[in-house]
Each structure stands twice: as C-alpha cells, then as structure tokens.
Amino acid sequence: MGLVEVGVGLLPGGGGCKEMLLRAVDSAASIRPDARGESVELLEAMKKAFETIATAKVATSAHEAAARLPIELRPHHHEPRARPSDSKTRALELVRAGYEPPVMRTDIPAPGENISPLSNWIHIMRQGDFISDHEKKLGTKIAEVLCGGNITPGTPISEQYVLDLEREAFKSLCGEKKTQERIQFTLKTGKTLRN
Numbered sequence: 001m002g003l004v005e006v007g008v009g010l011l012p013g014g015g016g017c018k019e020m021l022l023r024a025v026d027s028a029a030s031i032r033p034d035a036r037g038e039s040v041e042l043l044e045a046m047k048k049a050f051e052t053i054a055t056a057k058v059a060t061s062a063h064e065a066a067a068r069l070p071i072e073l074r075p076h077h078h079e080p081r082a083r084p085s086d087s088k089t090r091a092l093e094l095v096r097a098g099y100e101p102p103v104m105r106t107d108i109p110a111p112g113e114n115i116s117p118l119s120n121w122i123h124i125m126r127q128g129d130f131i132s133d134h135e136k137k138l139g140t141k142i143a144e145v146l147c148g149g150n151i152t153p154g155t156p157i158s159e160q161y162v163l164d165l166e167r168e169a170f171k172s173l174c175g176e177k178k179t180q181e182r183i184q185f186t187l188k189t190g191k192t193l194r195n
Contacts, residue, residue, distance in 0.1 A: 009179030
C-alpha cells in the first residue's frame, strides 16, 4: 500500500498530501527550534512525508503502512469478506446514530515558502540523474503543497486550503504532456513510464 500517483505523473489528490502534512505536523509534537528558529522535528517529518510521496514508497505490511501512511489499523475479527450491502447498512446506521463528519482543522502551522530542504533533495536527485525533468517538476509541486504554498512559515492554514492547493497542482499536472504519456503507457502496459 502506498501513495504511488507519481508513477503516472500526478500527486496524491483527494486529501493524500493533506493527510501526510497533518501527520508530519502532528508527529513534530515537541517542536525544538534550531539556530534559524526552524523546527528540527517538523523539517524531519516533512522530509519523510515528502519522500514517501515523491518516491512512491510502498508499505510491505499493514504495520508499516500504518506507521507511514494516513491510515488506521483496526483489529481483525475473522469476519467473512464484507459485501457492498454491508457497507451501505453500516453507513445508514451511522447516519441514524447522528454521525457528523469531523470538523476540519484551521490551525495547521504551515511550513511555508522555506522548502529549501525539499528543494535541495530534488536538485541533488536531478543532478545525479536519479529523476527526470518531469519528476523534478512533480517533486516541486509536491513540496509546494506540503509546505502550504508561498506563505510565511508558521502561518496557520486550514485543511481546505491544503485541499485547494492539492487540487490545483493535480489539475495542473493533468495538463502536462509527460503526465498524459505516463497515464497512457500505464493503461496500455500496466507498467510505469520514466520520462
């Protein structure tokens, strides 16, 4: 399991980047500023989130996925495989019980425009010919979304703001010729095109 969208020239949409950002921010609970006043823990957590997305890392077990991806493990009860009708029944039960979706956060401290550690990683990978020019563009878009765009570091942003950045980056990448070539190649062959 993983966020593998870069294989077809895209970034995780539908909240994938947002959830990785939230996980990075939340994991940097004890924020210890360095000499420049930046949170060492947040920078490390951001690098991990970025690398997970940009390299399409795939978890090899449920426990590894839970540690790296925005998922939650639930105990296995050895129940027979669920059917779509079971899911519908469960959803209706939740509605009758008064379920309300969680309130979206509005207090996420954005890493902001200081994406230099991520930019440095992208630059080094391109210089070493480990990634293509298109993958460099993908990495830059991912970094911009994870960092909250071109804003002052620490500025509080909302989940909706990150979702909007994610959607705009996704749409922008859909218009790229190299992304379209990757999608077509994957649909035809089931493999990833490195262009």
